[in-house]
Amino acid sequence: MRNKYSIFSLFKNALSYHENWQRAWKDPAPKKEYDAVIVGGGGHGLATAYYLAKKHNMQNIAVVEKGWIGGGNTGRNTTIIRSNYLWDASAGLYDHALKIWEGLSQELNYNVMFSQRGVMNLAHNLQDVRDLKRRTHANRLNGIDAVYLNTEEIKKFCPIINTSQDIRYPVLGGTLQRRAGTARHDAVAWGYARGADEMGVDIIQNCEVKGIKRNGDTVEGIETTKGFIKTKKIGVVAAGHSSVVANMAGLKLPLESKPLQALVSEPVKPIIDTVVMSNAVHAYVSQSDKGELVIGAGTDDYISYSQKGSHQIVEGTLNAILELYPIFSRMRMLRQWGGIVDICPDASPILSKTSIKGLYFNCGWGTGGFKATPGSGDLFAHTIANDEPHKLNAAFNLNRFVSGDLVDEHGAAAVAH
């Protein structure tokens, strides 16, 4: 039985100079066979394993991860959580996740530092204003909190925004979702890993999948750098590398992988206590608990796995940031990085069975998967355990690219994809 984290355990461990904390998860060698194997030890993969063990009584499962857990896009995103999507299917999916976020730290006994500081989306032209008002109404009809703010209200909520009307892209209004916010991204992976491990899930790091063994249209197992693992169910949660894994099984997915960049500044005192996103000029910014400004830039338009984005993408974002927040003009940027995101033609994710029995894919989250981590894991676990989707992810099947019933969030989401 694992020790519970609490003020008392903190006190007890302080007496031994914090040198005797229990390991948060084991480091097992893979068994010969599992009931299910999750490929990819990021937030979504670990959450899937956690809910498979917790809600579907599947404890004989493993998560295999090429590097170390949470070392991929889980650690590269800008940690924004919101659910103010336009379409009903997306609203259902993302708000399901947001509801789990609200109790996640307690459930996992792990502080994921979920902070409902609100997310604002700005409008810079008349079309933005119409779109955002429409989205506000759509959100409220779906039971998602949303308000439309005029320029003065935006200035009041976030005083450092330049609301002057004579800049190139003036702030004409915006939306606010107060339940939205941020969380500590690493903690989400670690919390789920600890929870899954406690229920008996094997978390196998430094274990790269090299092949998927099929017998006709049924999966038999995976070839890994740590040997062959037999299993009847494989859940692939490999983000930017989903197509690479799909190709191993002889499957093509409707995905393109592209570099997405983000950057953080030097740490400063608290200056912005919310998250502000701007679709039209593609700039979004929040401040981490360490004090760094966390800035999200855009994707390059070419396919690349190089994890290097182009300079002009960052430059464009910083131009927009400086126009909106002149106070940041002398901030120095500390780090910049790129991650590979898998983008669907309709900018909505895929949580689905495939034409191969026992092979499931959770991919296509593109530029905005972090916010969905708990919901994605919960629904994907349901899909794997029951071999059919939950009603909340039924619309996000692979077959939508055949039927044409797309969930077209591309132009409708709160930020450009």
Place this chain on the structure above:
Amino acid sequence: MFLINCPYCGERDQQEFKAGGEAHIERPKQPTELSDDEWAEYLFMRKNIKGVQFERWNHAHGCRKWFNMVRDTSNDEIKAIYKIGEKPPTQ
């Protein structure tokens, strides 16, 4: 960000170009005969290769002509560039 040797204009910054995705996806000869599965395959399904990939590019802020490129997507190294209609180089 890299340099691209446009077959019509010469070496230019990648910013001038627009990526057009996977190359040599043949347009269906008889669109009316296609099943939904075949349409999905043509419209949406992509190899999305990590490694050497054949792709289309357009010199959007230059001559505006389309051409093909062979590029290693794992490190963005360009292996070959050839005009539309020309035979793709063998690896």
